[in-house]
Amino acid sequence: MEELVELFEEEDLTMPEFTDDTLLLETDLDSLGFAVLVTRLEERLGYDPFSLMDEAVYPATLKEFVEVYDRYSPDTQSAT
Numbered sequence: 001m002e003e004l005v006e007l008f009e010e011e012d013l014t015m016p017e018f019t020d021d022t023l024l025l026e027t028d029l030d031s032l033g034f035a036v037l038v039t040r041l042e043e044r045l046g047y048d049p050f051s052l053m054d055e056a057v058y059p060a061t062l063k064e065f066v067e068v069y070d071r072y073s074p075d076t077q078s079a080t
Helices: 002-010 031-045 062-071 074-079
Strands: none
Touching: 002 031
8 A cells, every 4th residue: 555655646646545445447547557556566575466477367446456466475375
């Protein structure tokens, strides 16, 4: 969430009240904004789950976005 808040502030966008059900396409972030977010999360977390997928998945909600990161986390991968 920190990266998301920072990105909205930097882009001078109105920060919506994010919930699990927030539709990502209904936020003010465009595709470039999401690409920047994923890049920043990769730098911070050390992995990009979207590059690890066999089949591309495009999360629709904030909850789905977070679940992608949880599912492909190196901690989760080493446990399976």
